[in-house]
Amino acid sequence: MTMTDPQAVSQPVERVSAKTRLKWLRDMMLIREFELRTMQAYQEAKIGGFCHVYIGQEACAVGCIAATNPDDPVITAYRDHGHALARGMESRYAMAEMFGKIGGCAKGKGGSMHLFDKRTHFYGGHAIVGGQTPLGAGLAFATRYENEVLGEGKKRVTLCFLGDGALNQGALHEAMNLCTILELPCIYVVENNRYSMGTSIERGTSMADDLSTKAAAYGMPYFQADGMDVCAVYNVMKRVVDRMRSEQRPAFVEINTYRYKGHSMSDPQKYRTKDEVSEYEASDPIRRLADALIAAGALNEDGFKELNQSVRDEVRDAIKWAEQSPEPDPAADLYSDVVTEPFGEYGPTSLPEMCDHEPGDVPESP
Numbered sequence: 624m625t626m627t628d629p630q631a632v633s634q635p636v637e638r639v640s641a642k643t644r645l646k647w648l649r650d651m652m653l654i655r656e657f658e659l660r661t662m663q664a665y666q667e668a669k670i671g672g673f674c675h676v677y678i679g680q681e682a683c684a685v686g687c688i689a690a691t692n693p694d695d696p697v698i699t700a701y702r703d704h705g706h707a708l709a710r711g712m713e714s715r716y717a718m719a720e721m722f723g724k725i726g727g728c729a730k731g732k733g734g735s736m737h738l739f740d741k742r743t744h745f746y747g748g749h750a751i752v753g754g755q756t757p758l759g760a761g762l763a764f765a766t767r768y769e770n771e772v773l774g775e776g777k778k779r780v781t782l783c784f785l786g787d788g789a790l791n792q793g794a795l796h797e798a799m800n801l802c803t804i805l806e807l808p809c810i811y812v813v814e815n816n817r818y819s820m821g822t823s824i825e826r827g828t829s830m831a832d833d834l835s836t837k838a839a840a841y842g843m844p845y846f847q848a849d850g851m852d853v854c855a856v857y858n859v860m861k862r863v864v865d866r867m868r869s870e871q872r873p874a875f876v877e878i879n880t881y882r883y884k885g886h887s888m889s890d891p892q893k894y895r896t897k898d899e900v901s902e903y904e905a906s907d908p909i910r911r912l913a914d915a916l917i918a919a920g921a922l923n924e925d926g927f928k929e930l931n932q933s934v935r936d937e938v939r940d941a942i943k944w945a946e947q948s949p950e951p952d953p954a955a956d957l958y959s960d961v962v963t964e965p966f967g968e969y970g971p972t973s974l975p976e977m978c979d980h981e982p983g984d985v986p987e988s989p
C-alpha cells in the first residue's frame with residue numbers, strides 16, 4: 624500500500640497572482656546569480672572549505688518556502704544557499720559568511736555549509752548527510768509544545784529538506800519513526816536530484832523508482848512534485864503545508880529536480896553525460912516561469928532584463944560587503960558563541976585553558 628494522496632497531487636493549478644509569480648522569478652534569479660558569483664569567488668580563493676551550489680534546483684526552495692508562514696521553521700543540508708535566500712536572509716550576510724567574515728550570518732564561523740538565521744526561522748545548513756533530519760523532528764516537537772503546552776495558540780509546521788542521498792541514513796528513519804509516533808508536524812522534503820555525490824539514486828537506494836514506499840513504512844502521506852516548475856512545487860506544497868498545519872502530523876514529499884553543476888566545487892562529473900545535463904537545462908525553471916509570464920502578458924523581455932540587472936546589482940553589493948567586512952579576531956571571537964551555556968567547572972571559561980596545548984600534546988583529561 625502506498626500512502627500517495629492522488630487527490631492532493633491532481634488538484635487544479637492554484638491561481639497565483641502575476642505579482643507573486645514575478646517575485647518567485649526574481650527570487651530564483653537572485654539565487655542563480657548568487658551561485659554564479661559564489662563559484663567565481665571560490666575560484667578566486669575568496670571562499671574556502673566545501674562549497675555546494677544550488678543551480679538548477681532553485682524552484683524547490685522558492686516554491687516550498689512560499690507555501691509556509693514566515694515563522695515556520697526551515698532546516699536543510701549543506702547545499703543551503705538557496706534556502707537561506709528564499710527564506711529572506713539578506714544576500715550580503717550569506718556571502719560574507721562564505722568569505723569567513725564578521726559580517727556573515729554566523730560571524731564567519733559557519734561558512735557555506737552552515738548558514739543560519741534565527742531571525743527568519745532558518746535553522747541551517749548541516750554538513751552531516753541526514754544530520755538535520757532528527758533536528759527537524761525536534762523543531763516540530765518544539766512548535767507543538769509551544770502551541771499546546773505553553774499556550775502559544777499557533778499551529779506551525781517545520782520544513783526539513785534533505786537530499787536523496789540522506790534517504791539511506793539511519794538518522795532519517797529514527798526521526799521519521801518518532802514523528803509518526805509523537806505526531807510531529809514535520810514535512811520531510813526530499814530534493815531528488817538523482818545523485819548523491821557521484822552515486823546515482825538507482826545504484827544506492829532501494830525502491831528508487833517508488834519513494835512513496837519510504838513514507839508508507841512510517842504511515843506518512845506521500846506527495847510528489849516537478850521540481851523544474853516553481854508553480855507545480857508551490858501547488859503541491861501549499862496543500863501539504865496547510866493540511867499538516869491543521870492535522871499536526873508529519874508528511875513526506877519528493878521533489879524531482881536536477882543540479883546543473885558538479886556536486887561541489889571539485890567534481891569531474893564522470894558519472895553522468897553532458898547530454899543528460901543539457902536535457903535538464905532545457906527545462907530550466909527560471910526560463911520556464913519567465914516564458915509563462917511573458918505569454919500571460921505580465922512580463923516582457925525588457926522587464927526580464929531589468930530583473931536580471933537588479934539581481935546582479937544586489938549580488939555585486941553582497942560581494943562588496945563581504946570583501947570589506949573585517950576578518951574575525953581570533954583573540955576576541957574564537958571562543959565566543961561556541962558554547963552558550965556555562966555547564967560547570969569545564970564550561971566555556973575553562974575551554975581556552977584546556978585547549979592551550981602544543982600540537983601533538985594530549986591535554987590532561989578533566
Ligand SMILES: Cc1ncc(C[n+]2csc(CCOP(=O)(O)OP(=O)(O)O)c2C)c(N)n1
Nearest residue numbers: 702750751752786787788789816818819820
Ligand atoms: C554522514 C556523512 N557521510 C558522508 C558524507 C559525505 N557526503 C557529502 S555530500 C554526500 C552526498 C549526499 O547527497 P544528497 O543527499 O543526494 O545531496 P545533494 O548533494 O544531491 O544535494 C556525501 C556522501 C557526509 N557529509 N556525511
Ligand SMILES: [Mg+2]
Nearest residue numbers: 786787818819
Ligand atoms: Mg542528491
